[in-house]
Amino acid sequence: MGVILANCLREKAGLYKIVTMPAAIPETAGELKARIKDMRVDIIRMISAAGSGHPGGSLSVIDILAVLYSQFLRHDPKRPDWPDRDRVVLSKGHGCPALYTVMAYTGYFPKEQLMTLRQLGSPLQGHPDRLRLPGIEASTGSLGQGLSMAVGMALAGKMDKKDYRTYAVLGDGELQEGQCWEAIMCAPKFKLDHLTVIVDRNNGQIDGHVHEVMDIEPLKDKFESFRWEAQVIDGHDLGQIAAALDKARKTQGKPQAIIADTIKGKGVSFMEDNINWHGAAPKKEQADKAAAEIQGP
Amino acid sequence: MTASAKGSSSRRAPVPERGSAQATREAFGEALLELAPEHPEIVVLDADLSKSTMTQGFAKKYPSRHFEMGIAEQNMIGVGSGLALCGKIPFVTSFACFLAGRLETIRVCAAYNRTNLKMVGTHAGVGIGEDGASQMGLEDIGAMRCLPHVAVLQPCDGEETRQAVKWMVRHIGPVYLRLTRQKMPSFHGPDYRFEFGKCDVLWEPQRQPKHYQATIFASGGAVPNAVAAARDLLPRGFSVRVVNACTLKPFDDEAVARAASNSERIVTVEDHNIVGGLGSAVCEAAAQKGLAVPIVRIGVREFGESATPEQLYARHGLASPNIEEACLRNLS
Missing domain, CATH: 3.40.50.920 (Rossmann fold)
Structure with missing residues (x-):
């Protein structure tokens, strides 16, 4: 469903005007795929320019965020405080280069600003800061806390009988934090069926592979035993991402988890599934090589 | 107190009457009920201690605005912060020591996000008595005081508590309120005006x-x-x-x-x-x-x-x- 149509259908008379997405993110799958290549290059470039950052987890989550923002999110980049907007909490805050890129492409701020990442005075902090960058719903970076805040946002929406949706994007390593499971336990109690968790299951964390550091599996079974609706998808297949988000939107009575299998560093051969690229910035030559590889022949 | 003290007088405070003693946690519970009708944004979150933090009256009267979060304080703090980010005025309550124990969650969700979260820690200090060391909040003020944006209040009697809670609702930003389990004599009369x-x-x-x-x-x-x-x-x-x-x-x-x-x-x-x-x-x-x-x-x-x-x-x-x-x- 096109985003304009989706917004028309959701429009409540008098509450808000139809929100048209900026033209920067196209709606056809082919165009979006091409645009995500540009986003991947921007991620590499901005982290390279900053001299530090987290390319691995940014490249693993970019497809998810691009589909979410371009095809599903009800938002208005010109009015980031619009009360009826959908909420996105990037709980894996270190993946923010991907979020910043998608936000720039959807019109929250000029793309040139991406290159100020991690510089003194920049709204693009090393981890997202809601008070510095309008459009960031919650300041994150301490893993394990974002889902609780997203639960609170969803709960407020339910109390106020609003129809906005809340999305929390988590890392898989992050699920080792106990607070995540406190939040996962409580969302079904309040029947938060307008809450969707997306787990970027890239199987990587600083000290190694997630299943070696501290196994979180079987993840789908865990969500289901906590009374969530859970789906497992290929987190780099744009069609599967869209189908899963669509199914989540239609599911009633339960919160939904989308476990997206991804590859850390996806799109850059020397970064893929290489844990050394969790939090290392590519040098200029490496960035050039990565960009050339992403764009292809 | 010595007999001679009885005869001494003071300018500000009358000798407290025995009957007027009240734990500040009790006054907090009353203040919530008093403020709830005119502030529909007030919501209360508890972590299985509502009987002790005195929010039961609110929970009974306003069930749709009360959320029992179970024995899971960090999630309660995070959910409260999310509610605050959507315009609610959430009070999260527990024992002072259990709130301060989740300092890093408070640091990020309340202080760094600068959410309008009202944290209420009861059972302050050795004054709780028999329950012993693990239940005594003794480090909470020090912990909260070094968090940017967080205001820290500790009223000494019922009247001051009621006025402090009223101020908390008006104030936009995170606040930590520290309350006693034990009864406190009344030092402030109704003519007292709490000034933040x-x-x-x-x-x-x-x-x-x-x-x-x-x-x-x-x-x-x-x-x-x-x-x-x-x-x-x-x-x-x-x-x-x-x-x-x-x-x-x-x-x-x-x-x-x-x-x-x-x-x-x-x-x-x-x-x-x-x-x-x-x-x-x-x-x-x-x-x-x-x-x-x-x-x-x-x-x-x-x-x-x-x-x-x-x-x-x-x-x-x-x-x-x-x-x-x-x-x-x-x-x-």
Whole structure:
């Protein structure tokens, strides 16, 4: 469903005007795929320019965020405080280069600003800061806390009988934090069926592979035993991402988890599934090589 | 209290009547019920301690605005913050020690995000008595005080609590409110006006001297013994004044300067670890202002244990004879 149509259908008379997405993110799958290549290059470039950052987890989550923002999110980049907007909490805050890129492409701020990442005075902090960058719903970076805040946002929406949706994007390593499971336990109690968790299951964390550091599996079974609706998808297949988000939107009575299998560093051969690229910035030559590889022949 | 103290009088505070004693946690519960109708944004979150934090009345009267979060404080703090980010005024309540134990969650969700979260920690200090060390909040003020944007309040009686809660609802930003389990005599009448960021002179001799032997800064559960000490010292020929510090952050540095200008010494008393709380705040103010005044700090120096509150106040040096001693000479 096109985003304009989706917004028309959701429009409540008098509450808000139809929100048209900026033209920067196209709606056809082919165009979006091409645009995500540009986003991947921007991620590499901005982290390279900053001299530090987290390319691995940014490249693993970019497809998810691009589909979410371009095809599903009800938002208005010109009015980031619009009360009826959908909420996105990037709980894996270190993946923010991907979020910043998608936000720039959807019109929250000029793309040139991406290159100020991690510089003194920049709204693009090393981890997202809601008070510095309008459009960031919650300041994150301490893993394990974002889902609780997203639960609170969803709960407020339910109390106020609003129809906005809340999305929390988590890392898989992050699920080792106990607070995540406190939040996962409580969302079904309040029947938060307008809450969707997306787990970027890239199987990587600083000290190694997630299943070696501290196994979180079987993840789908865990969500289901906590009374969530859970789906497992290929987190780099744009069609599967869209189908899963669509199914989540239609599911009633339960919160939904989308476990997206991804590859850390996806799109850059020397970064893929290489844990050394969790939090290392590519040098200029490496960035050039990565960009050339992403764009292809 | 000695018989002679009975005869002494003060300008500000009447001798507390026995019947008016009330735990500050009880006054908090009443204040919530009082404020709820005109503030529909108020919601309350509990972590299986609503019977103790006195939010049960609110929960019964406003079930759709009360969320029982189970024994999971960090999630409660996070969910409260999310509610605040969507315009609610959430009160999250638990024992002071269990809230302070989730400091890093408070740091990010409440302080760094600067959410309008109202954190209420009850069962402050050794004053809780028999439940013992693991249930006593003794480090919470120090922990909360170093978080940017977080205001820290500790009222000393029911009236001050009701007014402080009212202020919290009006104020936009994270606040930590520290409350007692034990009953507190009433020092403030209905004519009292709580002023955020200001200390108030709670007790002073009717005939005010040019110079005081000491000014005692006291907060929360330590206040009654401080007043008793000042009263007892008067017939012994020592004029001592008691200043009540409800706002612990930001601290009223001017009140310390005023005390230093006309007192031989400053004594601080608190039912909290001696590091990081009221005593630290007073010393910081004195250092900041370059005040050359002796300061004697009274506080808890270790973990508590099981006993009656009175026994524990004596055991940890917070009883009125200890405070009197500190007004007269340096403690070893």
